[in-house]
Amino acid sequence: MNSKDEQMKQIQKLIVEFVKQFGPSSGKQLLNITDYIAKPVLQALVDGEHVGRLELLRENADNDENVYQNGSYARNVKWGQEEIPIKMKRICGENQDSQIIPKYQRIIHDKFILDVLSLASTRLSNNEIADQITAMYGFKVSPSVISNCIRTVQEEVRDWHDRSLENNYPIIMIDGKVFKIKTEESGRSKHVNKTLYVVVGMNADGQKELIALYVSNTESTTEWMNILVNLKERGLSETCIIVSDGLKGLKEAIENVYPKAMHITCTVHMIRNAAKYVSHSMKSDFLRDLKKHIWSRQLRKRKKQLWIFKK
Secondary structure, three states, rough: OOHHHHHHHHEEEEEEEHHHHHHHHHHHHHHHHHHHHHHHHHHHHHHHHHHHHHHHHHOOOOOHHHHOEEEEEEEEEEEEEEEEEEEEEEEEEOOOOOOOOOOOOOEEEEEEEEEEEEHOOOOOOOHHHHHHHHHOOOOOOOOHHHHHHHHHHHHHHHHHHHHOOOOOOEEEEEEEEEEEEEEOOOOOOEEEEEEEEEEEEEOOOOOOEEEEEEOOOOOOOOHHHHHHHHHHHOOOOOOEEEEEEEOOOOOHHHHHHOOEEEEOOHHHHHHHHOOOOOOHHHHHHHHHHHHHHOOOHHHHHHHHHHHHHHH
């Protein structure tokens, strides 16, 4: 397995852990992030199911020449707040309905996608994953369908990760979350820290877009150099402002890769870090006054709030 495939598997595992740690609202948060990539992911799942079903029918048919694709039709399904068209492929002489998007279903629930991702990130075999899907949702899925679905989605993830970027993000925001990941080494399992870095770009219209995900073992200037160089090679030749927490080594990397860019600390992280040094009894008043100062839009008001804050 090459390093890129290994990184894709690490990203998949970390996304599952990321969703788990954000609790009951994780589905909604994931939908907000993935609205614009829902169509290719769902299409990949349906296509993988079609290929697996086609192969299974050919294996059991007396004459596999009678089993072939017979055109396709479009179906609109609702994902979150979006309605997206999905191409459903037909098989000649076969009326079996899709299990991923049943015949009369118009809404795709985020729980199904999360369950498939979670199962795919474990050490379960395709047979065991198929059994778990049957137990959870009541319909039977063959192991070959699971294999095709996972492989096709991984290809979509790889294409998204390597896609070209428009040079249209004057502001980029970087944040990281550390997770403990179970790994096998010399036949023994152990937990290691991995960091998932999320890179969000704000375009000239003020819209935020998820532009990259990276997995790192450590925070260092070298790691940040690799990440920023990758963004540059994919098309983001210049940016004006890079927003982050005090990530180790990032400032030095910015000076080398984007020397014209300004590095500023994220306001939310600044407030959280400042609150660590305030006693619990005074924290509420401190945060209220600090937010008034930081988020005042007019300079005159900011000066006034700063004077009040100092008092």
